[in-house]
Amino acid sequence: MIHSTQQKPQLDAPNLKVLEDQLNYESMMNKKMDQYAAYCRDPQLKSICRQGAQRHKQNYNALLTYLNSHQ
Numbered sequence: 001m002i003h004s005t006q007q008k009p010q011l012d013a014p015n016l017k018v019l020e021d022q023l024n025y026e027s028m029m030n031k032k033m034d035q036y037a038a039y040c041r042d043p044q045l046k047s048i049c050r051q052g053a054q055r056h057k058q059n060y061n062a063l064l065t066y067l068n069s070h071q
Contacts, residue, residue, distance in 0.1 A: 009070055010070060010071075011067075011070045019063060019066075019067050022063055023060060023063050023064065023067075026056045026057075026059045026060035026063065027056075027060055029052075029053075029056040030053050030056035030057045030060060031053075033049050033050070033052040033053035033056060034049075034050075034053040036049040036052075037049035037050045037053060
């Protein structure tokens with residue numbers, strides 16, 4: 001059995017900064033959209049805000065998975 005010794009590609013400092021900024025943005029937007037949903041009385045607007053919050057959470061998780069795959 002042959003084991004692969006390939007190293008994961010490393011991210012340089014500028015790309016890490018971009019990822020950090022985007023992670024912060026997605027986290028903040030998730031929280032904001034969740035808060036907006038709590039304020040909404042209209043069921044359609046509440047649903048749109050919840051969908052937005054979920055989308056930003058998915059984006060955050062995808063970015064985090066990408067980051068973790070390069071460490």
